[in-house]
Amino acid sequence: MKIAQIYVILDELAPFCDQESWDNSGLLIGSFDDEFDDLILSLDLDFDLIKNAKPNSLFITHHPLIFKGLKSLDSSKFPSNLIKEMIKKDIKLISMHTNFDKHILNKFVLSQILGYKNFTQIGDFVLKFEVNKSFEEFAKEIKNKLSISNLRVVKAGEFVKTAAFCTGSGADLIGEFEADCFLSGDFKYHTALECYENELSLIDIGHFESERFFGDCLALALQKSEVFATITNSINPFEYR
Known part of the structure; x- marks a missing residue:
C-alpha cells in the first residue's frame, strides 16, 4: 500500500x-x-x-x-x-496530533473508556458532561477506569454536577468553560492554586494515561x-x- x-x-x-x-x-x-x-x-x-x-x-x-x-x-x-x-x-x-484530538480522541476516551456518552463540545477540544456525584466518588471512578495508581486532584468542592474533559495537556483551556471539575493532564502548581481559589476542582488524568x-x-x-x-x-x- x-x-x-x-x-x-x-x-x-x-x-x-x-x-x-x-x-x-x-x-x-x-x-x-x-x-x-x-x-x-x-x-x-x-x-x-x-x-x-x-x-x-x-x-x-x-x-x-x-x-x-x-x-x-x-x-x-x-x-x-x-x-x-x-x-x-x-x-x-x-x-x-491536534487534528485527531479535535475529531476523534477526546470523544473516544470520554465515551468509550470513561462511559460518559452524552456531552456537548465547547470550542475545539473541551467536552462538557453531567456527573451528579460526590467529588470523592467521581475521582475514584476516574482512577479505576483509567488505571491510575496515584491520582492528583484539587478538591474545590464536595459535589460535581458538571465536568469538563480534555485528553493530554489542557490547562490552557481553563476559562473557556463553566463546570465544577476539569479532567485533563499536566496541571502545574499555580494552575492548581488558582483553580482551588476559583472553586474549580481538578483531576489530573495524566498525559500518557489519557492519550x-x-x-x-x-x-x-x-x-x-x-x-x-x-x-x-x-x-x-x-x-x-
Missing part, C-alpha cells in the same frame, strides 16, 4: 488542515510515493520500538517526533537518534476501510511509587 493511499483515509477521519497552527501533524518521514509492508500505531516513538520494527514499516503516532525545527542531527540525542535508525531501516512516519488509547481508536476507524494495523505504545517516561 502506498503512503498516499492511507494518507487520504486518515485525512478523511481527521483532516490535517484542522491541526493547530503550532502543530506539526502530517507525513514527517518518507514520501507519498513510498510503499510500506507493516502498519504500526503508537502514542509516541522510542528507540526500542524502532529497533524492533521491521524494515519498510509505517508508524502512525499521535505526537509528532519532529516538532520544532531541527538545525542539526546529533545521532547521540533524541530525536535525531531515532530518525537515523528510521532512515536506515526505511521506516516512514505520519503523525496525527494511550490513540492506537485503539485509530485502529477501529481504519478497520472500516479494511486497513489493519498493529497497536503498540511507547514507554511512559514517568514511574509512580
Whole structure:
C-alpha cells in the first residue's frame, strides 16, 4: 500500500488542515510515493520500538517526533537518534496530533473508556458532561477506569454536577468553560492554586494515561476501510511509587 493511499483515509477521519497552527501533524518521514509492508500505531516513538520494527514499516503516532525545527542531527540525542535508525531501516512516519484530538480522541476516551456518552463540545477540544456525584466518588471512578495508581486532584468542592474533559495537556483551556471539575493532564502548581481559589476542582488524568488509547481508536476507524494495523505504545517516561 502506498503512503498516499492511507494518507487520504486518515485525512478523511481527521483532516490535517484542522491541526493547530503550532502543530506539526502530517507525513514527517518518507514520501507519498513510498510503499510500506507493516502498519504500526503508537502514542509516541522510542528507540526500542524502532529497533524492533521491521524494515519498510509505517508508524502512525499521535505526537509528532519532529516538532520544532531541527538545525542539526546529533545521532547521540533524541530525536535525531531515532530518525537515523528510521532512515536506515526505511521506516516512514505520519503523525496525527491536534487534528485527531479535535475529531476523534477526546470523544473516544470520554465515551468509550470513561462511559460518559452524552456531552456537548465547547470550542475545539473541551467536552462538557453531567456527573451528579460526590467529588470523592467521581475521582475514584476516574482512577479505576483509567488505571491510575496515584491520582492528583484539587478538591474545590464536595459535589460535581458538571465536568469538563480534555485528553493530554489542557490547562490552557481553563476559562473557556463553566463546570465544577476539569479532567485533563499536566496541571502545574499555580494552575492548581488558582483553580482551588476559583472553586474549580481538578483531576489530573495524566498525559500518557489519557492519550494511550490513540492506537485503539485509530485502529477501529481504519478497520472500516479494511486497513489493519498493529497497536503498540511507547514507554511512559514517568514511574509512580
